[in-house]
Amino acid sequence: MTAWGKRPGRSPPPDDQPFALVERTARGLVVSGLNDAARRLGLSFGQAHADACAIAPMLESAPAEPEKDQAALRRLALWAERWTPMAAVDDGRPEQEGLFLDVTGAAHLWGGEAGLLKDIRARLLKAGIVARAAMADTPGAAWALARYTAREDPIAPVGETRAALAGLPVEGLRLSAKAVSLLHRFGLRRIGDLYPLPRAGLARRFRGPEGLEVVGQLDRALGLVDEALKGEQRPSAYRAWQAFAEPVTVVEAAALRAEALVGDLCAALERDGQGARRVLVTGFRVDGRATVLEAALGAPSRSPKHILRLLKEKGWERLDLGFGVDALMVSAPVAEPLSAVQTDSEATRAEADAAARAALVDRLAARLGEQAVGRPVLRDSWLPERSEGLAPPGAPGAPAAADADEDRPLLLLDPPEPIEATAELPEGAPARFVWRRVSRRVKRFTGPERLSPEWWRPPAREDRPPRTRDYYKLEDEDGGRWWVFREGLYGREDEGGRQPTWWMHGVFA
Amino acid sequence: MRTKSELVVPLRLVTQTGLTPASAGVRTAAPERAAQAGPGAERDLSVLEPLAGLEEAAVAGSGGVAAGLGLWLARLSLKGVSQRLVAVVSPRAWLSERGRLFARGALRFGVPPERLLVVRTRTEADALWALEEILRAGAADLAIGAVEGASLTQTRRLDMAAREAGSAAGLIRVGSGEGLSAARRRWRVTALPSAADPWDPRAPGSPRWRAELVRRRDGPPGCWEVEWNHETHRLHLAEGLAGDGLGQTARQVAAAG
Numbered sequence: 001m002t003a004w005g006k007r008p009g010r011s012p013p014p015d016d017q018p019f020a021l022v023e024r025t026a027r028g029l030v031v032s033g034l035n036d037a038a039r040r041l042g043l044s045f046g047q048a049h050a051d052a053c054a055i056a057p058m059l060e061s062a063p064a065e066p067e068k069d070q071a072a073l074r075r076l077a078l079w080a081e082r083w084t085p086m087a088a089v090d091d092g093r094p095e096q097e098g099l100f101l102d103v104t105g106a107a108h109l110w111g112g113e114a115g116l117l118k119d120i121r122a123r124l125l126k127a128g129i130v131a132r133a134a135m136a137d138t139p140g141a142a143w144a145l146a147r148y149t150a151r152e153d154p155i156a157p158v159g160e161t162r163a164a165l166a167g168l169p170v171e172g173l174r175l176s177a178k179a180v181s182l183l184h185r186f187g188l189r190r191i192g193d194l195y196p197l198p199r200a201g202l203a204r205r206f207r208g209p210e211g212l213e214v215v216g217q218l219d220r221a222l223g224l225v226d227e228a229l230k231g232e233q234r235p236s237a238y239r240a241w242q243a244f245a246e247p248v249t250v251v252e253a254a255a256l257r258a259e260a261l262v263g264d265l266c267a268a269l270e271r272d273g274q275g276a277r278r279v280l281v282t283g284f285r286v287d288g289r290a291t292v293l294e295a296a297l298g299a300p301s302r303s304p305k306h307i308l309r310l311l312k313e314k315g316w317e318r319l320d321l322g323f324g325v326d327a328l329m330v331s332a333p334v335a336e337p338l339s340a341v342q343t344d345s346e347a348t349r350a351e352a353d354a355a356a357r358a359a360l361v362d363r364l365a366a367r368l369g370e371q372a373v374g375r376p377v378l379r380d381s382w383l384p385e386r387s388e389g390l391a392p393p394g395a396p397g398a399p400a401a402a403d404a405d406e407d408r409p410l411l412l413l414d415p416p417e418p419i420e421a422t423a424e425l426p427e428g429a430p431a432r433f434v435w436r437r438v439s440r441r442v443k444r445f446t447g448p449e450r451l452s453p454e455w456w457r458p459p460a461r462e463d464r465p466p467r468t469r470d471y472y473k474l475e476d477e478d479g480g481r482w483w484v485f486r487e488g489l490y491g492r493e494d495e496g497g498r499q500p501t502w503w504m505h506g507v508f509a
Numbered sequence: 510m511r512t513k514s515e516l517v518v519p520l521r522l523v524t525q526t527g528l529t530p531a532s533a534g535v536r537t538a539a540p541e542r543a544a545q546a547g548p549g550a551e552r553d554l555s556v557l558e559p560l561a562g563l564e565e566a567a568v569a570g571s572g573g574v575a576a577g578l579g580l581w582l583a584r585l586s587l588k589g590v591s592q593r594l595v596a597v598v599s600p601r602a603w604l605s606e607r608g609r610l611f612a613r614g615a616l617r618f619g620v621p622p623e624r625l626l627v628v629r630t631r632t633e634a635d636a637l638w639a640l641e642e643i644l645r646a647g648a649a650d651l652a653i654g655a656v657e658g659a660s661l662t663q664t665r666r667l668d669m670a671a672r673e674a675g676s677a678a679g680l681i682r683v684g685s686g687e688g689l690s691a692a693r694r695r696w697r698v699t700a701l702p703s704a705a706d707p708w709d710p711r712a713p714g715s716p717r718w719r720a721e722l723v724r725r726r727d728g729p730p731g732c733w734e735v736e737w738n739h740e741t742h743r744l745h746l747a748e749g750l751a752g753d754g755l756g757q758t759a760r761q762v763a764a765a766g
Contacts, residue, residue, distance in 0.1 A: 353593070353648060356646055356647065356648045357594060357646070357648040359646065360642065360643060360646035360648050361626070363642055363646075364628060364639055364642060364643075367635075367638070368628065368630055368631075368635060368639065371629075372628060372629050372630060372631075373626070373627070373628050373629075374626075374627055375622065375623065375625060375626060375627070376610070376612035376622045376625050376627060377622065378612060378613065378622060384611070384613075387613070388611065388612050388613065390627060406613060407617070408611055408613040408614045408616075408617065409575065409608075409611055409614050410575045410578055410579050410582075410610070410611060410614035410615060410617075410618075411571075411574065411575045411578070411607060411608030411609065411610065411611060411614070412608050412609055412610075412611040412614070413608045414608070414609055436571070443702060444702075444703070444705070444711055444712055444713040445711065445712065445713070446706070446709065446711070446712035446713060473712075473713060474713075475702060475703060475713035477702070478572075478700070478702070479572075479699070479700035479701045479702040479703070479717070480572035480700055481572070481575075481700065481703070481713055481716065482572070506608065506611060506614070507571055507572055507574070507575035507607075507608055508575060508579075508614070508716065509575045509576055509578060509579020509580070509582075509583075509614070509618070509700075509716050509718075509737075
């Protein structure tokens with residue numbers, strides 16, 4: 001199941017044309033992918049490209065792109081969420097890639113296990129992917145059945161894994177090439193051959209790690225040891241899902257159906273006293289890809305109106321429907337407890353106000369971006385430009401260390417702008433200054449307020465160590481009130497020819 | 510221009526003959542204060558109370574923006590104590606030109622950082638949208654927008670949203686503030702030289718502003734000279750010291766008008 005032929009601008013080679021993907025390795029060009037025609041000619045994986053060309057002179061080849069194959073497989077795993085919340089990529093071995101789907105409790109939705117397998121293969125085929133599917137109690141057993149049985153859609157009935165695997169070759173245990181060749185040397189060719197052997201002896205028989213590997217993989221396949229699947233997505237507890245008879249190609253129509261699904265999702269959330277923190281709308285496209293629209297919430301919510309508004313702000317058109325989607329899912333991967341709110345009680349008025357505020361911030365952040373909206377947070381720093389930041393909407397508030405007695409400007413120029421100032425005394429307040437080409441005469445002033453550089457922080461520029469700042473609040477003849485500072489001290493910090501300089505840093509109201 | 514003045518005059522007639530502003534009679538001290546006021550300076554502060562609807566402040570230059578913003582935060586104190594949001598919305602380009610809101614400075618006006626909501630948008634259109642959204646949510650006491658080019662329709666929308674939510678909306682515009690607008694009150698705000706600090710005669714004292722009410726739907730225009738006391742968190746009329754502050758500026762106003 002590789003991505004070749006699925007790349008834009010390239011069509012798969014005809015079936016009777018031998019075709020190989022080659023990869024550059026330390027041993028030179030090596031075959032890493034083959035089609036059926038090439039396989040029939042006796043070519044094999046890991047063969048040198050030169051040898052392959054000698055066997056099949058008409059061989060066509062193309063460079064392999066394993067990263068793209070990986071990405072395609074991952075996309076497919078997202079798409080496979082249509083059958084189950086738990087879809088994992090199996091990328092252990094080259095040319096053995098596949099997907100694991102944990103369909104516990106999901107098969108009945110597709111008319112039983114056989115129906116599910118049939119649906120999986122039919123839909124993959126429609127998306128241009130020839131796949132084999134198998135079902136068993138354990139991932140290991142399903143892996144072996146999918147690859148080493150001739151039957152279509154093999155299913156190992158519940159509890160009969162042992163019998164179902166007995167006839168399959170030992171390669172089906174997902175073993176390394178070395179372990180397989182060792183087993184063959186002992187004449188152990190089928191998985192069933194391993195059953196009567198004493199496990200302790202089997203593990204000891206091979207020196208090195210292969211013995212343990214064989215026993216471990218056998219246990220995994222038979223379900224004696226649990227094997228955890230690593231899903232592509234955190235499975236979401238809350239999902240609403242709808243499949244369509246005909247693929248939907250118009251965004252507006254998809255949005256309309258998603259709206260109904262959001263309602264279903266919120267009903268489920270309300271039943272359990274939960275609120276969503278993240279909402280995903282996943283469209284399952286007919287070409288085997290998933291398209292996702294995501295909205296994050298600052299505070300848990302289960303109001304369909306609010307969630308729909310957020311999704312609308314994000315833009316339904318971000319759902320890339322391609323040639324159409326044949327199923328839609330709305331899920332809440334992250335949910336948090338949310339108690340029922342009684343809005344008409346005086347005590348909960350403040351809570352409702354906070355909820356309205358959170359909903360507002362969500363909407364603003366959804367359209368303008370998370371960075372655009374925030375609440376100022378005060379930080380412990382002497383430098384004014386560093387002493388304040390914007391906290392993202394959802395972040396908890398830290399206790400602010402603010403002193404209302406500090407006379408600080410209402411608007412801060414960041415970065416400060418250089419001004420030309422003339423002072424009567426070198427160390428004194430300016431008597432006149434020029435900012436943005438306007439000359440102003442100082443009528444009143446207060447200061448200096450000295451802010452030392454924060455020596456415990458690394459300087460922004462190595463060659464220019466930070467200098468002491470003397471801040472003055474000035475008032476000009478017209479009533480403008482300004483916050484200016486002189487950087488550097490005369491006679492002490494003008495080393496290296498740097499004279500103290502004047503800067504405009506803020507405007508008072 | 511012509512149509513605009515025709516719009517304003519009948520309204521003014523109506524309010525002067527019959528409908529005085531509801532809040533005008535609340536402050537009993539107003540008449541006696543009016544007796545000692547200089548020409549051109551009004552004494553009744555109740556008009557400065559933010560109302561549910563859109564107001565506009567025209568300011569001049571960078572110093573003026575801070576004055577306009579400061580007066581707005583100060584006027585909020587006239588409405589009484591509240592914990593609801595104060596939102597400040599501005600396009601990013603405006604921020605680098607005029608400076609960003611400094612929460613420590615806002616604290617002097619009795620607005621703690623928890624109450625502030627800062628929104629920085631890419632475009633003016635986004636800023637207007639955000640303002641309207643904030644007003645419609647009804648979670649804010651005051652939403653101030655630094656948007657220079659709002660059209661008549663856009664201001665009308667803002668006014669409607671503000672009135673429905675019962676919140677105050679403010680636009681700060683740099684320049685003359687003569688464009689078309691649906692704002693209920695249009696101010697011209699300038700910073701005034703402050704009175705000397707009582708403890709240090711060379712230092713600037715409490716901030717003072719002149720707020721000229723240029724156009725108004727619900728009453729006659731006027732001009733106020735006010736001062737903010739950051740210790741008591743109160744906005745009050747600027748009392749002139751001899752030969753300084755109010756007396757002089759009031760004379761200037763009289764001469765100009």
